[in-house]
Amino acid sequence: MSFEIDNSAINYFHEDYDQRKESAVLENAVTKNGVNAASFNWHSIADNAPHFSIDLKTGDVADQKQSGRCWMFAALNTMRHDMQHKFNLPDNFELSQSYQFFWDKFEKANYFYENVIKTAKLPTDDRKVAWLMAAPQSDGGQWDMLCALIEKYGVMPKSAMPESFNSNRSNGINNLLNNKLRHDAVILRKMVNDEHASENDLNIKRKEMLNDVYRMLAYAFGEPESHFDFEYRTKKDNEFHRDENITPQEFFKKYVGWNLDDYISVIQAPTADKEYYKTYTIDMLGNVVGGRQIKHLNLPMDEFKKLAIDQLKAGESVWFGSDVVKYSETKLGIMALNTYDYAKLFDTDLEMTKAQALDYGQSMMDHAMVLTGVDLVNDQPTKWKVENSWGPKVGTKGYFVMSDAWMDKYCYQIVVNKKYLSDKLKQAQTQEPIVLKPWDPMGTLA
Template sequence: MSFAISPADLASFSADYQADQTNAVLERAVTKNGVQAASFDWHAKADNDQHFSIDLKTGKVANQKQSGRCWMFAALNTMRHDMQQKFNLPTDFELSQSYQFFWDKFEKANYFYENVVKTAELPTDDRKVAWLMETPQQDGGQWDMLVALIDKYGVVPQSAMPESYNSSRSNELNAVLNQKLRHDAVILRQAIADGETETQINARRKAMMNDVYRMLAYAFGEPVQEFTFEYRDEAGEFHREAGLTPKTFFAKYVGWNLDDYVSIINAPTQDKEYHQTYTIEMLGNVVGGRQVKHLNLPMAEFKQLAVDQLKAGESVWFGADVSQMSERKMGILALNTFGYEDLFKTQLTMSKEDALDYSQSMMNHAMVLTGVDLVDDQPTKWKVENSWGEQVGEKGYFVMSDAWMDKFCYQVVVNKKYLSDELKAAQAAEPVVLKPWDPMGTLA
């Protein structure tokens, strides 16, 4: 069955357009101002003010600049919030995102080589191989991937490894590094086809990783191994501790048991049962490190866990689709931000399930919940710490309506202590393995 557009059809479409005089007014508004400005609904601003019944003390927002490190910023921000309370650190204190960025790219390169070897016998037009080669590595990630890095490399304050040109503007490095990885994939696949032994293949990989280390050291600087931590606290008292390593710093100044923090998702699609755990094939960064693992819950349970953690005074890492109904400058995430349907006189609304299944929506950004407004103990809106600097939102903080959260929020990370015994048992279960391109495997 096919349908070709005829001249008669075009004439009918034009006649229908001309018959409605409001179309000329809307045409002028949209062509002059753009789709978003012409459809912005000021009620979204009025409905989502910056007042919350639970509002955690945090500090100045960070700025990931021209890089895709939101997942990393968000995770480190949750840790620094706790550190600021424990040690009375200054409001502009940050953990080094550049340090984690170096090791993430280093480990992702090795993880890529691992998957190249595993898929070496598949043809290059196989979907798994094509997916792997499309983006050998990128800036994005997930909570469990940062945990894998911290388990292996620890953390450092930003003063010990500051930002560089390439950590703040990663496109140039990504282009060269991905070219390097694809180049090496050709060599590895050919070596396996030629029958080289595992020892020979590993020797090639070691030499390749030596090259990657050098490239990253040029781009970010070589990672610090020992450093002195100095700061003046909010009371004006000076502190200094020498001889710290990234792991001893994490143990003393962060002190979290990262095994306590687990990923909760809301994926209401037919292929994912609730109260079941999931992982994604070929998704990770550290070979042999922590597995990406999600527990799928209905939205009511999902949100209650976030509320419980906020009530206890701890911020919450979360992942969402920030491209949907988002007004960046005002810092608004609300379903009525833009009236696209009213403007264009058509239907656009999709269920969360359909939006996932038909690639309309998926997680693409990680931020931090730092507050919530509760009415009769039910959330109406949420306070969000972003990582886009202080020039957007309210000094970098956004407001997210509860309805927007229902529709476009996909992941939160919470301490296991907030889970019921039944949920703890479900989270501990062996995960179902999803395909590499599943939307729950997208990187924030």
């Protein structure tokens, strides 16, 4: 049974609209100012004042510019926070995001080739193949993907590999690189299906293709150095330090010094297909072939938040992923459910549970940031301090306020040190992960 919109229906809609006393005023307000301005709740500013009982000092806010590297910025920021404390580094110190960006795109190209060959016998309209070809690579990623890069390539300070035009504005190189990868996918699928190429022949061809990719990336971002000098002055006493001819791997070991195996991903996914206290991975998601596997431990919200609070209490910031665009006021730096009152403005019901929003595509993780504080009342969180990577001109010098209710609804992932897990959670985290489909919302890239 179908329903056609006819003149009778349109007349009904018009009459309902016309009889509402508020229609003319709201039409003027929304058409002139836009939906967000017309529905903005002024009280949300006072409700989300930037004051916190736990407030880590983390220095200047970085700026990812016109690129999708939030996951990378957020992860490197958690490391630089620790470095600034240990080595008395200046507030503007940063680790090189461009260095990780280069190797991430290079490794993603190889990871794409790997998946193209694995799915080569499937038709091009198969959902897995279509999913691969929709975005052969992008700027986005997850915590475990950054760990895979660091374990292989190390890190370096931003002074050793600064930003470039293309790292700050990645759309152009992304379009060209995806063009290249789809072009190569045609060749690899043909080699598998028509030429029945051997594994050795496929690897030879992949090496040729990767040589082209390497050259493209080196032109776009600059070729990474294998050794560099690290020079800095301390923040308090202005002492000069120089560490000469150091490798990125040596730099990570000496100046960051983290055991990345100690840091694990915890998700909050209340959908029926994901039991709590189980671990999950995502098919065909990653960047480094043979590198670290993406693995998530799913927990109820109260335990999820307790882990974040425990880590903040210990003085360590927390990487997290969320759906940042929902009910967020960027200029003021407010993420709260009462920021905009869309439902009252349009007199309609928009409410969905967190599980429904995930299942029906209304919400998913799209941005990674860093928790650097929390306001506790009777040991319960009311709001959180967030370090973004959109520069100092938004929020409070780049820092945002996230209400606790907003975290409940739109926060999906945190990264914590395993030492904060109970014995029960440590045991759960060791489980072999359940493999989710490539398009699962927990596989979206921040």
